[in-house]
Amino acid sequence: MCQKKELLIVIVSFLVPFCSSIDTISFNQSLKDGDLLISSGKSFALGFFGNSPDKRYVGIWYNNVPELTVVWVANRDNPVNGTSGILTIDSTGNLVVHLDAETKTVAWRTNVSSATKRADSYTAKLEDSGNFILFQDSKMDVTEWQSFDYPTNTLLPSMKYGIDKRTGLNRFLTSWKSLNDPGTGEYRYTMELNGTPQVFLYKNSSRIWRTGSWTGHGWSGVPEMSPRFIFSLSYVDNDTEVSLTYGIHDSSIISRMVLNESGIVNRLTWQESEQKWVQFWSAPKDPCDNYEHCGAFSNCNLFNLAEFECSCLPGYEPKLSRQWFLRDGSHGCLRKKNEEVCNNGEGFVTLSHVKVPDTGATRMNKSMGLKECEELCLKNCSCTAYASANISAGGSGCITWYGELIDIKQFTDGAQDLYIRVSASDLAQFSKNSRGHNRKRMIGILAGSAAAIILALSLACCLVINIRRNDNERSESIASYDGMDESKHTEISIFDLTTITNATDKFSDANKLGEGGFGSVYKGHLTDGQVIAVKRLSVTSGQGTEEFKNEVTLIARLQHRNLVRLLGCCVQRGEKMLVYEYMPNKSLDSFIFDKTKGSLLDWGKRFEIIHGIARGMLYLHQDSRLRIIHRDLKASNVLLDASMQPKISDFGMARIFGGDQMEANTNRVVGTYGYMSPEYAMVGHFSAKSDVFSFGVLCLEIITGRKNNSHKDQEKSRHLVGYVWDLWKDEKALDVVDPLLGGSYEACEVLRCIHIGLLCVQPFTDDRPTMSEVVFMLCNETNLPFPKQPSLIFRSENHSSVTHSSSASIATSSVNDMSISTVHGR
Numbered sequence: 001m002c003q004k005k006e007l008l009i010v011i012v013s014f015l016v017p018f019c020s021s022i023d024t025i026s027f028n029q030s031l032k033d034g035d036l037l038i039s040s041g042k043s044f045a046l047g048f049f050g051n052s053p054d055k056r057y058v059g060i061w062y063n064n065v066p067e068l069t070v071v072w073v074a075n076r077d078n079p080v081n082g083t084s085g086i087l088t089i090d091s092t093g094n095l096v097v098h099l100d101a102e103t104k105t106v107a108w109r110t111n112v113s114s115a116t117k118r119a120d121s122y123t124a125k126l127e128d129s130g131n132f133i134l135f136q137d138s139k140m141d142v143t144e145w146q147s148f149d150y151p152t153n154t155l156l157p158s159m160k161y162g163i164d165k166r167t168g169l170n171r172f173l174t175s176w177k178s179l180n181d182p183g184t185g186e187y188r189y190t191m192e193l194n195g196t197p198q199v200f201l202y203k204n205s206s207r208i209w210r211t212g213s214w215t216g217h218g219w220s221g222v223p224e225m226s227p228r229f230i231f232s233l234s235y236v237d238n239d240t241e242v243s244l245t246y247g248i249h250d251s252s253i254i255s256r257m258v259l260n261e262s263g264i265v266n267r268l269t270w271q272e273s274e275q276k277w278v279q280f281w282s283a284p285k286d287p288c289d290n291y292e293h294c295g296a297f298s299n300c301n302l303f304n305l306a307e308f309e310c311s312c313l314p315g316y317e318p319k320l321s322r323q324w325f326l327r328d329g330s331h332g333c334l335r336k337k338n339e340e341v342c343n344n345g346e347g348f349v350t351l352s353h354v355k356v357p358d359t360g361a362t363r364m365n366k367s368m369g370l371k372e373c374e375e376l377c378l379k380n381c382s383c384t385a386y387a388s389a390n391i392s393a394g395g396s397g398c399i400t401w402y403g404e405l406i407d408i409k410q411f412t413d414g415a416q417d418l419y420i421r422v423s424a425s426d427l428a429q430f431s432k433n434s435r436g437h438n439r440k441r442m443i444g445i446l447a448g449s450a451a452a453i454i455l456a457l458s459l460a461c462c463l464v465i466n467i468r469r470n471d472n473e474r475s476e477s478i479a480s481y482d483g484m485d486e487s488k489h490t491e492i493s494i495f496d497l498t499t500i501t502n503a504t505d506k507f508s509d510a511n512k513l514g515e516g517g518f519g520s521v522y523k524g525h526l527t528d529g530q531v532i533a534v535k536r537l538s539v540t541s542g543q544g545t546e547e548f549k550n551e552v553t554l555i556a557r558l559q560h561r562n563l564v565r566l567l568g569c570c571v572q573r574g575e576k577m578l579v580y581e582y583m584p585n586k587s588l589d590s591f592i593f594d595k596t597k598g599s600l601l602d603w604g605k606r607f608e609i610i611h612g613i614a615r616g617m618l619y620l621h622q623d624s625r626l627r628i629i630h631r632d633l634k635a636s637n638v639l640l641d642a643s644m645q646p647k648i649s650d651f652g653m654a655r656i657f658g659g660d661q662m663e664a665n666t667n668r669v670v671g672t673y674g675y676m677s678p679e680y681a682m683v684g685h686f687s688a689k690s691d692v693f694s695f696g697v698l699c700l701e702i703i704t705g706r707k708n709n710s711h712k713d714q715e716k717s718r719h720l721v722g723y724v725w726d727l728w729k730d731e732k733a734l735d736v737v738d739p740l741l742g743g744s745y746e747a748c749e750v751l752r753c754i755h756i757g758l759l760c761v762q763p764f765t766d767d768r769p770t771m772s773e774v775v776f777m778l779c780n781e782t783n784l785p786f787p788k789q790p791s792l793i794f795r796s797e798n799h800s801s802v803t804h805s806s807s808a809s810i811a812t813s814s815v816n817d818m819s820i821s822t823v824h825g826r
């Protein structure tokens, strides 16, 4: 492929009457089918393309990506039949595609008015950014026309997207018709300026997804596209334009954003090592992304542990309760009857981490403060909600909603706060709940400090416990699962209690594999020879039998090569059990914390394990149909299959147990303390970023071969995270590497993993990367930001409760409910 292109360049330079460079066309010159323009840095090529000879298009594609990837098309709706097409600058100074040189029938033409200009002074140039520009020779700085102003389905870095208010130029994306037909398809991704600017994805004329408005960091509804680690975003909203430019911090990485034929916006990067495009992000992808999925005055929460994702906003109730009961939220909600919200002591309840409702009919004032904003909204009885227009300055600017609130989506972290108008009685009620939360928070802090003090006071005791825990907490071991085909949905089995009793020899001690956080695990042999692992749940799940089965069915459908496979369940005579495939290999902790078995894992294997866990977590957080927060990621919950591939277990337990029970349970498991993020330890708030924290700890444990809460090492007073941080800061990070690796590892790869681990354990949730960023950073050698110092509770245990507050993180309530936190009143 590459060779062929070299050849073409040679042909071009011989056959086409180009003077010096081959990245420009001047007046009187033309580009025939088969000729190519190559940009000066050899990044992009321009020429004719098309799978069938009777449909040829002029387009721009990557010159250095072997897989033909077209980023722009000129005559997309008007292909040339045959190879007679030419691209040239015509007598009016416009770029034009002619069907042939004789009849000069126009297939496509630029619209530069040239009444006063001399056509022969025009030149077109393919720049190394992928932009094809038309300019006058004498005025190279004045671009008359550029392909970047007329995007097709792709946005390249440095390409502006949005609206020029002076000229009315709207740069938006339209999909191709199909994979082989670049014609204008039915999907359109376009910015709209009504009210407060936001971006809509349309299918023909119906809205199917909305990004939300700009928060100052990113789109309100796309918190995972934070511009910190990998991509940059620059947003302009002034009198002349509203525009957005995507970039990538490491410009050596080839990246693009594309609206594909099935109406999905994809963010892709070219993975040189694998020679393929890798997806970093895509949208829309879950039901809550569907525009107005839940109807007016309701919130869509996929992390909701209840089975129905829609819930009415505070102060509202379902419009049609029967439909709502049948899980159809599309009719939305209405304000509760007899609720007085006009000059009657009303106030606002905060909804945290949400995509704010459709801003098409809002008012925005960029200079107003949040307090003034509240007053403004309170004064007008038809104002239903307000929010900050720019959260980056700690909340400035003001957006006010009048009437219906449509298309709200709940996240576990990121996004922004929305303040909803409620009556005095609702205000009192939510304020009571909120005080309850504060109490919970206080208890959390006390419990946290107590835990630290206990740990500090009982070093010797802990040592004993740790040794014992290493033995006991083996967790289940599950057989290697070869069918890695995610699309294969085997129906789950409901096992009979007798079958299970027989398989496990009446839950005999001989078959007991270990004691996990949720009960005991037994090995079992089914009569057909299959070996299973049975988790006998000791904690009552609080759910009825049918609900339990439903939940297990949903979770069993989650299939990924890095997740342990759930085969089914057994519910009978008050017993609840989960049945997994059995794996003869043990869990990760039995390897990495073991002096002899640890040497079986060389650096290559450990890196693969870190990578595999990251991919599994990414699947749970973003790619699975149920958005799942693990809440208890730790070494003993990662099992290894026969080829040492990691498989995450115990995911979805929060769904089975319900959030509170789950938390009560994990709190009881002392060892998990080391994996707890500060905001969870102190405030009880769990989010996807708390999982990221646990991942960071796990990553450091795999590299060092030490437990985070271990005290066996020399540095007795230090927790692993603080210990690694101290050495890393002094540029001695390689000192922490597990001595069992014997120095045989790629230093830069190890340092990179340590760096990523430290980024994950930063005290503030917003500073931590998302799992997709983690996966990207593991695969690409990009520059990483300097991590912030880990929270003190994880550095040393000689600190009293005072140090806890230094790590206080912004957090609200659990994701279990609607994340209602603070309350404003008059």
Ligand SMILES: *[C@@H]1O[C@H](CO)[C@@H](O)[C@H](O)[C@H]1NC(C)=O
Residues within 6 Å of the ligand: 027, 028, 120
């Ligand atoms: C373009 O071609 C015409 C006819 O071949 C010639 O008269 C004219 O000088 C050329 N112009 C330039 C700028 O080369």
Ligand SMILES: *[C@@H]1O[C@H](CO)[C@@H](O)[C@H](O)[C@H]1NC(C)=O
Residues within 6 Å of the ligand: 054, 055, 081, 082
């Ligand atoms: C292209 O031209 C050929 C010959 O004139 C004709 O048979 C064919 O139908 C044309 N194809 C298209 C797509 O117009």
Ligand SMILES: *[C@@H]1O[C@H](CO)[C@@H](O)[C@H](O)[C@H]1NC(C)=O
Residues within 6 Å of the ligand: 108, 109, 110, 111
């Ligand atoms: C040029 O302008 C005409 C009329 O305003 C319009 O129909 C045509 O689509 C424009 N062409 C391009 C390439 O923008």
Ligand SMILES: *[C@@H]1O[C@H](CO)[C@@H](O)[C@H](O)[C@H]1NC(C)=O
Residues within 6 Å of the ligand: 186, 203, 204
């Ligand atoms: C969208 O428009 C195209 C062309 O007008 C039409 O063929 C298609 O059926 C429409 N699709 C929908 C979903 O309305």
Ligand SMILES: *[C@@H]1O[C@H](CO)[C@@H](O)[C@H](O)[C@H]1NC(C)=O
Residues within 6 Å of the ligand: 236, 238, 239, 240, 241
């Ligand atoms: C708006 O921002 C653009 C891009 O930064 C700039 O070129 C333009 O001059 C600005 N317009 C005003 C009125 O500030």
Ligand SMILES: *[C@@H]1O[C@H](CO)[C@@H](O)[C@H](O)[C@H]1NC(C)=O
Residues within 6 Å of the ligand: 179, 260, 261, 262, 263, 264, 266, 279, 282
């Ligand atoms: C569009 O992108 C999505 C997400 O990456 C992918 O699943 C789908 O197959 C793509 N569609 C086409 C036609 O390539």
Ligand SMILES: *[C@@H]1O[C@H](CO)[C@@H](O)[C@H](O)[C@H]1NC(C)=O
Residues within 6 Å of the ligand: 365, 366, 367, 368, 369, 372
């Ligand atoms: C925006 O708010 C500022 C500060 O309160 C005020 O002076 C200004 O008049 C407001 N602008 C508009 C357009 O309402």
Ligand SMILES: *[C@@H]1O[C@H](CO)[C@@H](O)[C@H](O)[C@H]1NC(C)=O
Residues within 6 Å of the ligand: 380, 381, 382, 383, 402
């Ligand atoms: C309240 O806001 C609405 C919508 O902007 C406006 O039409 C109405 O006049 C305002 N009412 C008062 C009393 O300011």
Ligand SMILES: *[C@@H]1O[C@H](CO)[C@@H](O)[C@H](O)[C@H]1NC(C)=O
Residues within 6 Å of the ligand: 214, 216, 235, 237, 390, 391, 392, 393
């Ligand atoms: C948001 O506020 C920050 C800090 O004041 C400022 O730098 C940024 O330009 C603002 N963003 C917008 C879109 O106004």
